[in-house]
Amino acid sequence: MKNIVFIPANSPLTKASFEVVSYARNLGGTVTVLAAGKLPSQDLSVLGTYGADEVIVNRSLVANDDQQITMWLANYCKEANNIVFSHDFNGKAIAPRLSVKLKAGFISGAIALPENDGSIKVNVYSGKAFGFMKCNTTQKIISLLPNSVAPEMSGNACGVTEVEETFGEIKVKVLSVKKPEGSIPLPEAERVVSAGRGLKGPENWGMIEDLANALGAATACSRPVADIGWRPHHEHVGQTGVAIRPNLYIAVGISGAIQHLAGVNGSKVIVVINPDAEAPFFKAADYGVIGDAFEVVPKLIDAVKNFRAN
Amino acid sequence: MKILVCISKAPDTTSKIAFTEGNSRFDENGVQYIVNPYDEWYALVRALEIKEASSADITIVTVGNASDEAIMRKALAIGADEAVRIDAEPTDAYFVAKAIADFAQEKNFDLILTGKETINYNGSQIGGMVAEALDLPYISIASKLDVAGSSLTLEREIAGGVEVVQVNLPVVVSCAKGMAEQRIPNMRGIMAARTKPLQVIPPKNSDQLTSYVAFANPAAKSGVKLIDPSNMDELVSLLHNEAKVI
DSSP states (O other), rough: EEEEEEEESOOOOHHHHHHHHHHHTTTTSSEEEESSOOOOOHHHHHGBBTOOOOOEEEETOOOOOOOHHHHHHHHHHTTTTEEEEESSHHHHHHHHHHHHHOEEEEEEOSSSSSSSSSOEEEEEGGGTTTOOOOOOOOSEEEEEEETSSSOOBBOOOOEEEEEOOOOSOOEEEEEEEETTOOOOOOGGOOEEEEEEGGGGGGGGGGHHHHHHHHHHHHEEEOHHHTTTTSOOGGGGBSSBOOOOOOSSEEEEEEOOOOOHHHHHOOSSSSEEEOOOOOOOOOHHHHHEEEOOOHHHHHHHHHHHHHHOOO | EEEEOOOOOOEEEOOOOEEETTTEEOOOTOOOOHHHHHHHIIHHHHHHHHHHHSSEEEEEEHHHHHHGGHHHHHHHHTTTEEEEESSSSSOHHHHHHHHHHHHTTTTTTTTEESSSSSSOOOOHHHHHHHHHTOOEEEEEEEEEEEETEEEEEEEEEEETTEEEEESSSSSEEETTTTTTOOOOOOOHHHHHHSOOOOEEEEOSOOOOOOOEEEOOOOOOOOOOOOTTTTHHHHHHHHHHTTSOOO
16 A cells, blocks of 8 residues: 655644644555655654655745646656545645546545545534545545544654656745734644634633633634624634634633534534523533633633643 | 636535435435535625626536526526536536536636535535646635736635735636625515526536445534533643543
């Protein structure tokens, strides 16, 4: 069995990259990582400790251009049985292209290793259900939903081969990049603190950010809050926003409409803080606090800080 | 400008998701179908805004059976000019994307818009597959799209940030939140939609690369454990010792 993993390598490696390498290792057989970007080779060799046998990094493909990357990958993937991506912005852009180019079945949004019958569990209906998907082709393309399968360490640092291959004209020109400093990408965050209309106004988000900082969590919000402009759209989690599956999801002042639950019900542990004991979110929660956010959250921040200090 | 908006039907966002025939099929009993929100709210409405700002001809396309015509009339009522239904069961993403690409190939669209994903399959596949089949550039998960002549400036999601990119037409774009606001069709639109052309064509290809063997619902939560609002130390202790998440 020959497995190929694609990872973007323009910025430091994240957990999502370790997850896909470890996933490919667990499929059995060899693992070759194809990386595109300028990240130093010594940083990439770490992928060996998650199961990569070798890394081939293309130093010419720094533009994050999905058309060029697809052409490069296709040359290396002819013999591959499985080609694994993270189901992030990169995988979503490149994997469907590669599926058409290779005419290989694409299992999008995998959340587990293959079942005994070869089918793979995927997230469908925005997290309200699972599907078990099969490929009718010998080559499989799989995109793995971040935070679904924990990365496992196996082996030592591996060799990195640098190549320079380009594929004609780059059609998409990058003008600029807006990156909020130091924030954790929501789909990759292990802990998320989210708040809704119960907070009464954008000026009250300070305590949500404080709680998130104390926990090392990312912040998120419900749809109404993003729609009225209290918080940026990219923080909106739910059926029509971002779907997340962190280990810990803390919802403050969110009633838990079915559309919101659809985006967060893959979370491993859900804590709901709401003054309304009848809020539907409590039915989906593991832990609940019936109380006023303005009293409960400061107490929770203190408790987390105390815990961290000891 | 000729714009193609790819739309798909999806169960209403409040639908109960259940399965039938030994968990092999989605249970459509009592389910109300809508236009997939990403296709409608963002892709179609942005196309209409472009049309209103300059001029454009908007075609919508879907792959589906005759019952999908209800959602197509809705898209026409919101303001699309014409509709094309490729008459086939949308079995997998490759099949659907190829059917759309085969149709688009002959029509020379300048701009092809899709939603960033459907809320039923969440695959995020169609846009990229159509782009590859037509050998066009693809801007995925775009939250802003501005037209200047034959050039587009877009914002798209990247790891933990937003990238501003420029690309020349023709291009395929998948649309996400931020690009436009939901519109409710008015009575004039609904009346006009009745007489707009809705063409039905057969697919040219039948290749299907994937299939679903079964579906399942997630296990129900065992019940919420309530914690006294004055005792947040207990919550932290439970999260550490019992749930092991901090």
